[in-house]
Amino acid sequence: MTPDYDSVDGALARAGADTDAAEGHGTLCGMLSVNGALPVEDWFRELLPEPAPGDRMADESRRQLAELFRETRMQLHDTELGFDLLLPGDDAPLARRVEALGLWCQGFLYGLSVCGVRQEGSLPEDSAEIVRDLADIAATGFEVDADEANETAYSEIVEYVRMGVLLVNEELQPIKAPPRLH
Numbered sequence: 001m002t003p004d005y006d007s008v009d010g011a012l013a014r015a016g017a018d019t020d021a022a023e024g025h026g027t028l029c030g031m032l033s034v035n036g037a038l039p040v041e042d043w044f045r046e047l048l049p050e051p052a053p054g055d056r057m058a059d060e061s062r063r064q065l066a067e068l069f070r071e072t073r074m075q076l077h078d079t080e081l082g083f084d085l086l087l088p089g090d091d092a093p094l095a096r097r098v099e100a101l102g103l104w105c106q107g108f109l110y111g112l113s114v115c116g117v118r119q120e121g122s123l124p125e126d127s128a129e130i131v132r133d134l135a136d137i138a139a140t141g142f143e144v145d146a147d148e149a150n151e152t153a154y155s156e157i158v159e160y161v162r163m164g165v166l167l168v169n170e171e172l173q174p175i176k177a178p179p180r181l182h
């Protein structure tokens with residue numbers, strides 16, 4: 001089960017990260033979409049300073065984040081499409097959720113770049129389009145009113161991003177179908 005947004009946010013803060021849970025998870029997803037065999041230490045190097053020897057709080061935070069890493073890798077390759085973005089829950093103000101979605105997209109783009117995908121031209125056409133859309137979402141800073149229409153629009157954009165990330169992941173690392181038994 002994926003750790004919740006607030007616990008991941010706290011673990012990142014305790015480990016000394018300069019990012020929040022949404023951006024950190026986006027970075028992880030971008031990195032894993034390029035390299036499904038990525039070691040957890042590579043993600044840690046991108047987000048976390050080296051812990052001081054004997055810093056038990058940082059060590060515990062790293063254990064929590066390693067669990068998120070394992071769960072996210074499994075979700076990205078789940079044939080049932082069980083992947084979810086790590087974003088604040090529906091009880092958070094809509095403006096905060098929209099901001100977190102932009103940070104998530106920014107993190108995803110950073111994760112792709114860190115793992116060598118620096119130009120859209122190096123991606124299959126559908127993935128390149130998704131990446132352009134994620135860049136637009138990441139760059140959009142706007143005020144939103146908490147009304148039903150904006151809630152619906154937000155939900156639709158989150159679902160678009162979710163499915164887009166699964167497409168990018170699949171195009172960069174096709175899921176191997178299990179062997180057929182005759």
